[in-house]
Amino acid sequence: MPEQTPAAAAPQPSAKSCLQYVVCYGDTDMMGVVYYANYLVLFERARTKLLQDLGFPYRKMEAQGFALPILEAHADYRAPATYEDVLELWAWVEWIKGARLKVCCEVRRDGRLLVSGHTVHACMRIADKRPVRVIPELIACCPQCVAE
Numbered sequence: 001m002p003e004q005t006p007a008a009a010a011p012q013p014s015a016k017s018c019l020q021y022v023v024c025y026g027d028t029d030m031m032g033v034v035y036y037a038n039y040l041v042l043f044e045r046a047r048t049k050l051l052q053d054l055g056f057p058y059r060k061m062e063a064q065g066f067a068l069p070i071l072e073a074h075a076d077y078r079a080p081a082t083y084e085d086v087l088e089l090w091a092w093v094e095w096i097k098g099a100r101l102k103v104c105c106e107v108r109r110d111g112r113l114l115v116s117g118h119t120v121h122a123c124m125r126i127a128d129k130r131p132v133r134v135i136p137e138l139i140a141c142c143p144q145c146v147a148e
Contacts, residue, residue, distance in 0.1 A: 014093040014142035017050035033080035046091035054141035068121040075117035099131040
């Protein structure tokens with residue numbers, strides 16, 4: 001009987017990070033709700049906090065010569081946020097595959113999900129703008145996210 005090899009474990013998401021954000025007037029449009037594109041800015045705020053919480057902030061990554069440009073951005077809108085709403089911006093690393101990683105985000109108000117989405121990033125060497133495998137320092141922050 002042939003020996004069976006166990007299937008590779010599926011990647012597990014990183015710990016979630018949360019940032020509170022109060023909607024300012026400039027975030028809203030003529031209808032009085034947060035302008036749809038501004039949710040991508042909120043995703044970036046959440047992602048920045050996530051990397052800080054993981055112990056490997058953007059500034060440290062850039063000092064080592066690497067960046068995480070966005071390859072893909074996606075948002076699903078469920079309910080609007082309005083001026084002075086207090087939002088919870090959640091983010092976590094969903095997976096790391098080679099030179100790419102996926103960061104999932106949620107925007108909530110009082111626990112209610114308003115917007116969910118994700119961004120997919122390439123790990124890039126700044127000096128020559130070439131993609132490279134996600135650097136070991138970032139993998140060390142969430143090794144369970146690595147997909148084989």
